[in-house]
Amino acid sequence: MLSFLVALGILIFGSMISLLTRRWVRHVTYGSVCVGSVTGLFFAVYALCQPLAQSVRFGTPLPDLAVTFGVDPLSAFFLVALFGLALVTSLYAWGALHDQHARCSRLPFFPLLVASMAAVLTARNGVLFLVCWEIMSLTSFFLVVTDHERREVRHAGWIYLVATHLATTFLIVCFVLLRRETGSFDFHTWEHLAPLAPALAGLLFVLALVGFGTKAGIFPFHVWLPHAHPAAPSHISALMSGVMIKTGVYGLLRLLTFLGPPPLWWGVTLTAMGLCSAVMGILYALVQRDLKRLLAFSSVENVGMIVVGLGLGVIGLQQQNPLLVLLGLGGALWHVWNHTLFKGLLFLAAGSVLHATRTRMIEQLGGVLKRMPMTGLAFCVGGAAICGFPPFNGFVSEFLIYVGLFHGAQHLGGLSLCVVVAAIVGMAFAGGLAVACFAKIIGIVFLGEPRSESATIAHEGPLAMRIPLMVLGVLLLLGGLFPHAVWPGVFAALNVVAAPLHLSGADAGDPVLALLAPVAQVAALLLGLCVVAIGFHRLFYRNRRVRQGITWDCGYAAPTPRMQYTASSFTQPIAVFFRALFRPHIPYARPTGFFPIATTFAVHIADVAEQRLFVPLFRGCDRLFEPLRTLQTNRIQNSLALIFFSLIALLLWEVWFGI
């Protein structure tokens, strides 16, 4: 535990120091994150392997607030992802920011963000948790608006700020209700909560689902994600998408350990919401033209898969079916790690492309692979992994969830059977669309010919930006080839959530190991077969003539890169098929007259959750609270007075009625 506190100290100290210096700010910031992350990573891996369950407590004079940090395998599991990715992204950013001094003013928030996420994952007190949660939200907000000169960045930051605060409101209500039941904010008293009334437990679950689900980016609470990720610098997007949205998953899991045996509808709700997230996320990802916005929607998809696994695990807990729990929760947790790795890789690689070409627009890129071979290769590996292809790591977690779902389809009945079958088909559909989606990005961005001037100037970044990509790429492959090395960690973490099933003992995870052993062998075989086939293919070319020519275009005399298929045309059949969902807005001026000169055409696809749910909701709120505008005079003493009086009112409420 001491080394964890040391790591936390290094991160906070680094952020303070970097506030003081201007010249060394980059080195201090990223140096401290590197050192802090390495320290924390060692601790987290140790805590996961051991499995360690410790906590330290610092009393404070404030009632209910005890600064309690604790670690158990579940925390350690997420900490490994956090510190691992923080280490890699800080190395990357160290290289990426070498020529961008203007952006350095926001750097002190970076170590603070890592520290606050670590604190969220280890907080063992409700108030402390919420405080750290807020620090995490605020520091990430400041990092998102790094390029605050641009209008859309400020807009994105604003949406993010509102979303994350609304989510926290739900969490506050949830935690206060728990406090009322137990009389304490300490997590260890919540763990021994007597069986709650079903209605109360259900209410707490829904509150947590909305609160944590917003952070995790579950459909339809994901609306902030596609705004915040393109706005933030790439390494921040990587960290936010790779780890920060997972704190929402962590929160859900942690809360499940408090609420006692779950009823069936929780599992069904989780699975259904996850399914919805997975399919909608990838559908929207497919039609995006902004590289990072696309990756953000793909995060929604992957969180959906995680939540499907989670829901399956909860159904298993309710049915007392250990195999379902192992496969569902195990697959979900595993996918957390996997998604951290490949989404981190994809965001960093996208960042390199952005860094080199100064554009995120897929339609303007092309042929980047030849100019940035290493980044391109890393992106291809990441794309293959996120689509879940063997022999990469993404396959293993999706495989476990699928096998769990198939097992569920064979052993469940009624409503849960329907949901499980829908989940299988939905995940398969999402998988098929993911293939289309990542073939589109790789094909349009990295292959073919450059579509604009900016794509022709693409070049590799400094070595510090390439090494993280290589490390992550190799980890993706290793994760797929040696799944049995990863399983003990996953098992230790899932055992915390599945404690009521008493899955203790060395052989409890064996069914999964038995499933994984052939997968690992077959993945290795596939890799070998690919190498052999490529070698065999090369054999044909001994002493053969290989010429270079131009691409076949029906004999057209002057081919230009603009004749290539574009990303929008690639996804057009799907966009048309789902037009009821996308509701594209197409401003199109029809050419008129005998000699039309100019016309314009554009397609805008808005997010249905944003347009149909949140815009009307906020409009309604706006109208409802319009009369209160008169109180808003933009004078600070009035605002302070308002806050003071509301506090008094709340105090009186507390004295007379209790909470």
Added chain:
Amino acid sequence: MVHLAILLISPPFFLGVIAKTKATFAGRKGPPLLQMYYDLFRLCRKGTVYSRSTSVVLRLAPGMVCATLLMAGLFLPLSWPAPIHFSGDLIFFAYVLAFGRFLLLLSALDVGSSFAGMGASREATFGALSELAFFMGLVTLAVITRSVSFSGIFLWGGTHPMVRPAIVLLFLSFFLILLTENARVPIDDPNTHLELTMIHEAMLLDVGGPDLGLMLYGAAIKLFLFMVITVSCVWPPTGGFGLPEIGGFFAKMIGMAVVIGVVESSNSRLRLSKVPQLLVANFVITTLALLATILGGT
């Protein structure tokens, strides 16, 4: 070993059977049954021309596509249990095939041609949509036979009533998936010469020589795999191993190829915008099959 040999050698033969059937229907003599082999040999002896737009992807893709398809072939029982079988191998099968499709799409986009882009776009769309029906079919089979492995599903011990409604529906559905995944007639015409209407062929326009040979060979294997799945629904493998079984296997595969030839001869290709509707209808068929299974009891 025999499994591997059949998998490696026989697939192009069935394309010959299909071509012969179609020729017979059209009143022609048709190419010899082994024409595909001649084509492959001829292509393998050639050199090739690469577009200047292409990158290393196009050079690696043909070999890898073949590798993924061969890998997938190792999971299917022909008449005896497959060389590789484990619980969940059907998921591996589906994902390996998807990997192959992914590589094919990338190699198509690599040449930077509009035609290849069109083909890739259609392949990606139809592939995603047919995934729906394919997995629903797999779930139905898994529920009927309580197994998550092809060898378990298709070798459920000979006690299998062949004319159950669910099985008939599944046969129909897998047959449609076969036609979709392999770009056969109602979806795509393998003999078309108009680039704008192609799907699979359009992706191969800029591939030549041994690369084209490998791609065509891969396509033949893919057709072979889907024929095995489809035919196993109605005529499950016996599980034994011997000359009669091998003979039986070839008999039913040739039968299947003739059926494909007949369907191809008696249908014209659909308008491209109609294809997604067909695929969704196919999904409905598999859903009905699942309902029939669950409500009908096992």
